[in-house]
Amino acid sequence: MHPDNDMGAAMTFEYDVLVVGAGPVGLTTAIQLAMRGRRVGVVERWPQPYPLPRAVVFDHEIARILASLGLDDVLPTLSEPAEDYEWRNGEGQTLLRLAFDDTSHSGWPFMSIFTQPRLEAALEERARALPGIDILRGWEAMELTEEPTGVESTVAASAGDRPLLRDGVREHRTLRAAYVVGCDGANSFVRSRMRTAMTDLGFQYDWLVLDVVPHDRDRAWSPRNLQVCDPARPSTVVSGGPGRRRWEFMRLPGETVAELNRAESAWRLLEPWDVHPGNATLERHTVYTFQARWADTWREGRLLLAGDAAHQMPPFAGQGMCSGIRDAANLSWKLDLVLSGHADEALLDTYTTERSQHLRHAIELSVHLGRIICEPDPGAAAERDAQMLADQRARRDPLAGMPPQTLTGGLLSCQADGSPAEPAGELGRQGRVRFRGRTGLFDQVVGTGLTLLAVEDPGRVLDAETVAWCELVGIRLLRITDDPAADGRSDVVDLDGAYLPHLDRAGRHALLLRPDHYVFGAAAHMHDVPALVTALRDGLTLASPVR
Structure with a gap:
């Protein structure tokens, strides 16, 4: 019932x-x-x-996950590509500018506002x-x-x-x-x-968050997403999704939450942006305590x-x-x-x-950025500005050195020392393919789940018992090819070159992909594929890193 x-x-x-x-x-x-x-x-x-x-905001990986739930047709109606993200100091100088690609190796815009x-x-x-x-x-x-x-x-x-x-x-x-x-x-x-x-990393700042609906939907905002690193009032101005804008203002020393979290305060802070009750609706004002x-x-x-x-x-x-x-x-x-x-x-x-x-x-990336943005001391902010401007002139990435978003442990194919055997732990790619007469992004055409993707039919190098186990746990055995005439039941035609060139550069013949789109492990040759499948089978049984 x-x-x-x-x-x-x-x-x-x-x-x-x-x-x-x-x-x-x-x-x-x-x-x-x-x-x-x-x-x-x-x-x-x-x-x-x-x-x-x-x-x-959500990134390309999250867009891929949401699309796999059956929302692929809905996402473009409730989101838009982020396009850019610019940091400026209190004098209006550009400290950092990031331009986001319309697509990524997940097949969706690198960053989207929703x-x-x-x-x-x-x-x-x-x-x-x-x-x-x-x-x-x-x-x-x-x-x-x-x-x-x-x-x-x-x-x-x-x-x-x-x-x-x-x-x-x-x-x-x-x-x-x-x-x-x-x-x-x-x-x-x-x-x-x-x-x-x-x-708890002890990172706590109060910010007033304002969601605004401009009456003029065609008003241009450039840059679309802006971070103002001004010690007089660190502020954020970004898209809030189609037809909306968001402003965020840091609470200053000596300022109470109660006095900041008022509609009057919101409109006063919006005045420099030519946003007022005559041309916009204040949808929400609230003070959040950012924590880590x-x-x-x-x-x-x-x-x-x-x-x-x-x-x-x-x-x-x-x-x-x-x-x-x-x-x-x-x-x-x-x-x-x-x-x-x-x-x-x-x-x-x-x-x-x-x-x-x-x-x-x-969290460490968020705190790192936050400490740069939330600097209230004018002297320290001036030193920050000078360093970021120097980095920009030298074309140095101020965010370089942050750890990559890969898995470094867990259910992965590992080397003898316990570390993942490259490319295990990396986020898998997605491109347009043709499969059984349908064309589109891999997840929407082939589906999601455990996938063994190889340059030859992997079923031919696996014994019957292993093939039966793959069917039992739902591992799809697929061949990736660039032959436009390929139409076998296991043939996936790589239309955009998202798969085969990547495999070739990495010297791999097969990838075993997890349902969350991360690589469990790879095989350098087709005769290594049975060992790769066995490693996953053992890992599911032992639930420990596979060596």
Whole structure:
């Protein structure tokens, strides 16, 4: 029975996975699990989605993940390419200018600006269209009891901060699931039921965030995305998605949150930008405290964390929501393999190992940028400006040296010393292909999941038992070719040269790709392919780095 039916408190609902929180991360997690045939319950305490913008940027990897959920046709209607990002000092000098490509090796714009309420609406519409998902809006998780084979959760009816009463008693239901994923924000209920400690970098600044709808939709903004590194008032001016703009202003020493977080203050700060009540609507004003912290462990038994429940970061690298959606992409396929019995439960421990590496990179980058931007001392700001201007004249990248976004441990094909065997851990590419008569980006034409992509048919070098195991766990065996006449069942025609030239330059004949688009491992020759598949098989069983 559907949980939105009028049931009594004694009703119990059974799920493979219970997701707490129906924001972008929770919905992405639920959709990915349901697309793999899992039954998922989503509990959200707020009866209606939050109507105002929050996150405003996602990168090419996140666009690829969202498209794989079935939103490929919707994304262009709710987002636009970011185009550029410029930093200027208080005198208007350009300290740094980044131009973003319209496409990336993921096949989507390198950076996109979007409107979060529209994205959440698209995600929820997609979730409700899938038969395996129940969305329980207006229900709040109150208790979690872990048992040997699952978790029992008590949820109570709510209407935001007001309890929904029935005969003077708050209506409640019992939900059971094999696993619970907390996607319930910085004040996570699920995290409160875990023993994990938090690492806090001590980076805290208050910023006034303003979302504005200009009346003139054709007004040109150049640059489209601007960071003003002015010690008198560090500020951010960026697109807020189609038809919107966002301004952010740092709270200065001696300024209270209360006096800053007023509509009058907002309009006063917008005056220099020729934005006023006569030509714009102030959609929202609020003060956020930017923080940099994360949970040390994202899994405890059958409880897991994702998104803001696991980490919070400053917005300067645009990786807050992106990191949460990466969490969902990493976790969902692992949960599915464990639930199906094709992987040991210890595989779930690689979730923290892998995602915390990425997460720390994103937070350290955000804090690094934040310390540059949030400098309130005029003398120190002048020194910063001089260094960045010198770097620009010398064409030195001030962001060079930051660690790359690759996996350095977890479920990867590794060398004898335990380090990933290149290119294991790298983000896989995506280009346009033709497959079985269809043409388009790889994910939309071929699909997503575990994929063995080789320059020859990999099925010919695998024995029957291994081929059967690949079919059992869902590994697709495909041949990548540039022959326009190729039309075999396993033939993928590389239309843009996204695959074959890359394999040739790397001296590889095959790649084994994970469902989250990261490379598990590669084979230099076709006769090495069986060992590569065996390494993955062993890794799923042992859930440890494969050497």
